[in-house]
Amino acid sequence: MTVSILIFLPVISALAVLLFKNGATKHAALAFSVAELALAAIFLSRFVPDASIQFAVVAPWIPKLGIYFSAGIDGISMIMILLTNVLVPLIILTTYKHEYKNANAFYALILFMQAGMLVVFTALDGFLFYVGWEAALIPIYFICSLWGGVNRIKVTIKFFIYTFSGSLFMLVGIIYLYLLSPSKTFDLSAFTTTGVVDAHHQAWVFWAFFLAFAIKMPLFPFHTWQPDTYTEAPAAGTMMLSGIMLKMGIYGVIRWLIPIAPLGFQKYEGIVIVLAVIGIVYGSIIAFTQKDGKRLVAYSSIAHVGLIAAGIFGWTTMGLQGAMFQMLSHGINVVGLFFIWDIISSRLNTREVNELGGIAKVAPKFAIAFLIIVLGTVALPLTNGFIGEFMLLNSVFRYNVLLVVSAGSTMIFGAVYMLRMYKKVMQGETNALTAVFADISGSEKLVLGIICALVIIMGIYPQPILHISEAAVNNLVQTVNNKFVQVK
Amino acid sequence: MDKYIWLIPILPLAGFIINGIGRNALPKAFIGFLASFLVLVSFGLSIGAFLQVQHTGQFPAHLFNWFSVLEFKVSFDFLIDQLSSIMLLIITGVGFLIHLYSIGYMKDDAGFGKFFAYLNLFIFFMLLLVMGSNYLVMFIGWEGVGLCSYLLIGFWYSNPAYADAAKKAFIMNRIGDLGFIIGIFILIVFFGSANFADIFPKAATPQYATTTPYVVITLLLFVGAVGKSAQLPLFTWLPDAMAGPTPVSALIHAATMVTAGIYMIARSNILFTLAPVTLHVIAIVGLTTAVVAALIALSQTDIKKVLAYSTVSQLGYMFLGLGVGAYTGAFFHVLTHAFFKALLFLGAGSVIHGMSGEQDMRKMGGLRSKLPITFITMLIGTLAISGIPPFAGFFSKDEILAHTFTYSKSMYAIGVITAMFTSFYMFRMLYLTFWGKFRGTHEQEHHLHESPASMTIPLIVLAILSIVGGFIGIPDSLWSGHHILGKFLSPVFTNSAAILKEVSSSQSTEITLMAISVGGALIALVYAYLRYVKNAHVPVADEEERPALASLSYHKFYIDELYDTIIRKPLDFLSDFFYRVIDKLGIDGIVNGIGKGTMESSKGLRLLQTGNVGYYIFMMVVGIISILFYIVFKK
Amino acid sequence: METLTHNIQAIPLNHYILLSSIIFSIGVIGVLIRRNAIVIFMSVELMLNSVNLLLAAFSVYRGDATGQVFVFFIMALAAAEVAVGLAIIVMIYRNTNSIDINVLNRLKW
Known part of the structure; x- marks a missing residue:
């Protein structure tokens, strides 16, 4: 049993979904994605939580150029696989109340994107990683530009060119590493071998990779594609982007950037961490006065990713460890928030927070779900957001005591914009628009129920999830720390 | 007993889940019964825990490992000791009475089930707060009670002002919580653990006896306490929190949650003792808060607002006590305050209930005969808070003031003056409400009635406690060796007591001090009587002119407006500025600029293509020739 | 065969080079100054053939057949090119009724 099953099942599913007629497509897509989730569960049950790479596959692809289809799962990848495979069925389920034109293409693209992201999360070969990276981008480009909002074309082109130019820098970096590697290979372990790249060149490699990842996350000041894209993309596309795809950037930093260029990282750590912290404060403050609900969540996401x-x-x-956990939590919470806004906008045809109000009164179940997700987002203890935020802040604290105050302001600011939004949308008196708001039902209830359950369960008993990645993360940290130049 | 400790918080949680799910399906009687009964059972278990602590001292209880990273482990553990066992009794005991009271008070509310679910949830989190054996479990409770406070203040969220008050409370608490959690980070770095059992014994040992980290840690922890316990400058949320139903004000915003800050500092007393600077800051903040809040309370006309500011003021007293090193005294005041302030709030609730929802004291008056039980119990509560012996407040307040006297004479003087203010505004409230002629509408007068038994029984019980509650802490100067509470709590404060030098005044001095504060309270009482009963003075309506000072007090020193101007508005402006200027014009401008630049330069460059084939060929030949020249003449 | 080689070698190589250069230059100038597409096309052929001539000459002088292989290769290529090129010119003529290249100025921007 190797990871290739996990990667190719969504590809096959995508092709199969294309054959279905419109009505049945979503059921087929859901069935396939649930099968994929079940497969991931089987992998998880056979997974040994140590630092080793498991279920590895190495198949020659273009061996003359040193390109291999080489992939495997360790604790870090396992978390990412879980994130992807849990969220995709949920996201497909959120589309149940929509009728998309050419639905078979829509769902096929989602499944294909899933395959691309799974490649990214498991690849151990630079070339394969890059292929997966772009393979995930192309479907979301079509999803946004075909099923998006009014300004979709302009916004999507910007998004595509922006992220694509970022990844080209990474491609250059990968090819450069390929040329440097003694045996002319794209193998990750060859890239990370000490001495392949000297300190000076690591700086260049660092920035090349950093640019790609920073744009994808997105990190301040490379974020401006993100709010527009999130706002214009169809709800499912926004969820795929914010829930899973941006984690490709974070995963890239953990798996590729820092292990490959530890010395570059050591040199520029200060700059990037300050950028990240600026992003936290900046994103939060902008979120204060946003009037479009989706845009508000988009800016809040910048803050959370910054942390x-x-x-x-x-x-x-x-x-x-906090980052691993927070990636899962953030994925779940942000999908929940965007789904909330999808429900609101599909019922009322508006996302203006100021036009809403009093929905809690007419839709109590919806209000409870909304509140639980908001609480998860503002990192209340015993919700999933807290564990990650605690560990992340602790890490920032150990780096610099003053930075943690700025980074920690997310605790306050997060509460400000989230509760402000909740108040304007849900509390107060109903108006003509919101008085007829129908409470959630059917698939909506199921999705929000699952999300709320995850928010609370992960907050109360996070240990099993933390356990999956602990050995791998610790091993990685130790390995990289040993490569740092000892500063006198 | 240790085996059943986990039941104490789990029972209210079960109540929350059952009532939460069945909030619309279950009959009201059952909901009310279940919620109160579960808290009562918790109370019973708490008594068991208390007795065990009395016999065997503190004991821990392990539940499960919450989360861990390598060696750093956070487990979901409880620690029951003298301090937490008393808090358990207060929370479940007073909590039960307030549940009982709420059955009557909320019986006509549409959100009856929801209310009890939230109330149970609050009890759960509050119990976690006091039972936690490490700072992180405490933090769960700490934030959890903040959540419940948010939910209950915004209980009638249809009113935007109430929803805003809820939001404000949560956010202000969050500011404190940030300080708290950073304090916890430092503790973790410094001691390698967040467990009380690891930190406190180590802190008392000489090799950890450096002052600087403690000052930073304790100041940060104190920031947390300032938020939760509504001290300057984060106190403005508490008066607004009166938007919640009155039982909530009694339980959360008087008896339990707001005293969490004092509990936390008393719990970490050794750290604070090692940081005299922080103690001094605490004393000053506490005293200032006590004075400012008392000054505001002097002119408020809303009965709940008076009580809210008085709560802030009393909390200030408790912090003053902590600051001057009177840990026992401060905690004693927490205890007595829980009795008489809960009583006063519930009494006020009974008045409001009788007045069909009216809270303005200018519309009340002469309620003595109509609400006799409420009147007598509230009178007891007022006497207690004013520090008239032998009511409970006298003993605890006196203990704080006595310590303040040895710490600083001027602080003592301000403390006594504040006590006089307290006595004045409390009796002002009492006189305006229960004496004189009825000033409300005819309809209100018609409906005026004493509250049902489920509401008066808690009042009576709390009134009895307010009378006798002080006797567990009789000062040595009056009856030596009968400070039961002090003896019981002494194991908690042993290490601190060893460091703080006990400066006790002579017996005669102490008795003089008592006489001064009692005298002051009586003078204020009499003055209030003359002004509001003899002269039948009624506060003027909102739109009328007030003298400058009175106006300042009535408008709460414009602190809310100040915060609005210096914090909220600039932040909103900044938000807009960041979004419109920096994000859209600046950063996005650069990004789009790169795109536009490419387009523009291509516009210029493409003019080179004229479309004339001859021209193209010519350029080709020129190109080839120049390449040839380059190759031939390169060297 | 021997005599042919001999005869060719009797003429100095310089003459071949000169001739080729002249023919090539005529081709270049023809391409540059003429406006008739057919003439330009012929000029291109002229250039190709001047190169062919040169290749053949060098080949004989150096006794290496490779050059002549290339000549054949170029001739085959030129034939193909003529087929495609003439087809294009015919199409242009059908569309514009002219084979003046100055009329074909829409090949821009």
Whole structure:
């Protein structure tokens, strides 16, 4: 049993979904994604939580150029696989109340994107990683530009060119590493071998990779594609982007950037961590006065991702563990928030927070779900957001005591914009628009129920999830720490 | 007993889940019964825990490992000791009475089930707060009670002002919580653990006896306490929190949650003792808060607002006590305050209930005969808070003031003056409400009635406690060796007591001090009587002119407006500025600029293509020739 | 065969080079100054053939057949090119009724 089953099942599913007629497509897509989730569960049950790479596959692809289809799962990848495979069925389920034109293409693209992201999360070969990276981008480009909002074309082109130019820098970096590697290979382990790249060149490699990852996350000041894209993309596309795809950037930092260029990282750690912290404060403050609900969540996401990045750049086992956990939590919470806004906008045809109000009165179940997700987002203890945020802040704290105050302001600011939004949308008196708001039902209830359950269960008993990645993360941190130049 | 400790918080949680799910399906009687009964059972278990602590001292209880990273482990553990066992009794005991009271008070509310679910949830989190054996479990409770406070203040969220008050409370608490959690980070770095059992014994040992980290840690922890316990400058949320139903004000915003800050500092007393600077800051903040809040309370006309500011003021007293090193005294005041302030709030609730929802004291008056039980119990509560012996407040307040006297004479003087203010505004409230002629509408007068038994029984019980509650802490100067509470709590404060030098005044001095504060309270009482009963003075309506000072007090020193101007508005402006200027014009401008630049330069460059084939060929030949020249003449 | 080789070698190589250069230059100038597409096309052929001539000459002088292989290769290529090129010119003529290249100025921007 190797990881290739996990990667190719969504590809086959995508092709199969294309054959279905419109009505049945979503059921087929859901069935396939649930099968994929079940497969991931089987992998998880056979997974041994140590630092080794398991279920590895190495198949020659273009061996003359040193390109191999080489992939495997360790604790870090396992978390990412879980994230992807849990969220995709949920996201497909959120589309149940929509009728998309050419639905078979829509769902096929989602499944294909899933395959691309799974490649990214498991690849151990630079070339394969890059292929997966772009393979995930192309479907989301079509999803946004075909099924998006009014300004979709302009916004999507910007998004595509922006992220694509970022990844080209990474491609250059990968090819450069290929040329440097003694045996002319794209193998990750060859890239990370000490002495392949000297300190000076590591700086260049660092920035090349950093640019790609920073744009994808996105990190301040490379974020401006993100709010527009999130706002214009169809709800499912936004969820795929914010829930899973941006984690490709974070994962890239953990798996590729820092292990490959530890000396470059050591040199520029200060700059990137400050950028991340600026992003936290900046994103939060902008979120204060946003009137479009989706845009508000988009800016809040910049803040949250900034915290994850800052925690990683602090480079402690605790910070990385926090990042792993927070990636899961953030994925779940942000999908929940975007789904909330999808429900509101599909019922009322508006996302203006100021036009809403009093929905809690007419839709109590919806209000409870909304509140639980908001609480998860503002990191209340015993919700999933707290564990990650605690560890990440702790990591930033160990790096610099003053930075943690700025980073920690997310605790306050997060409460400000989230509760403000909740108040404007849900509390107060109903108006003509919101008085007829129908409470959630059917698939909506199921999705929000699952999300709320995850928010609370992960907050109360996070240990099993933390356990999956602990050995791998610790091993990674130790390995990289040993490569740092000892500063006198 | 240790085996059943986990039941104490789990029972209210079960109540929350059952009532939460069945909030619309279950009959009201059952919901009310279940919620109160579960808290009562918790109370019973708490008594068991208390007795065990009395016999065997503190004991821990392990539940499960919450989360861990390598060696750093956070487990979901409880620690029951003298301090937490008393808090358990207060929370479940007073909590039960307030549940009982709420059955009557909320019986006509549409959100009856929801209310009890939230109330149970609050009890759960509050119990976690006091039972936690490490700072992180405490933090769960700490934030959890903040959540419940948010939910209950915004209980009638249809009113935007109430929803805003809820939001404000949560956010202000969050500011404190940030300080708290950073303090916890430092503790973890410094001691390698967040467990009380690891930190406190180590802190008392000489090799950890450096002052600087403690000052930083304790100041940060104190920031947390300032938020939760509504001290300057984060106190403005508490008066607004009166938007919640009155039982909530009694339980959360008087008896339990707001005293969490004092509990936390008393719990970490050794750290604070090692940081005299922080103690001094605490004393000053506490005293200032006590004075400012008392000054505001002097002119408030809303009965609940008076009580809210009085709560802030009393909390200030408790912090003053902590600051001057009177840990026992401060905690004693927490205890007595829980009795008489809960009583006063519930009494006020009974008045409001009788007045069909009216809270303005200018519309009340002469309620003595109509609400006799409420009147007598509230009178007891007022006497207690004013520090008239032998009511409970006298003993605890006196203990704080006596310590303050040895710490600083001027602080003592301000403390006594504040006590006089307290006595004045409390009796002002009492006179305006229960004496004189009825000033409300005819309809209100018609409906005026004493509250049902489920509401008066808690009042009576709390009134009895307010009378006798002080006797567990009789000062040595009056009856030596009968400070039961002090003896019981002494194991908690042993290490601190060893460091703080006990400066006790002579017996005669102490008795003089008592006489001064009692005298002051009586003078204020009499003055209030003359002004509000003899002269039948009624506070003027909102739109009328007030003298400058009175106006300042009535408008709460414009602190809310100040915060609005210096914090909220600039932040909103900044938000807009960041979004419109920096994000859209600045950063996105650069990004789009790169795109536009490419387009523009291509516009210029493409003019080179004229479309004339001859021209193209010519350029080709020129190109080839120049390449040839380059190759031939390169060297 | 021997005599042919001999005869060719009797003429100095310089003459071949000169001739080729002249023919090539005529081709270049023809391409540059003429406006008739057919003439330009012929000029291109002229250039190709001047190169062919040169290749053949060098080949004989150096006794290496490779050059002549290339000549054949170029001739085959030129034939193909003529087929495609003439087809294009015919199409242009059908569309514009002219084979003046100055009329074909829409190949821009």
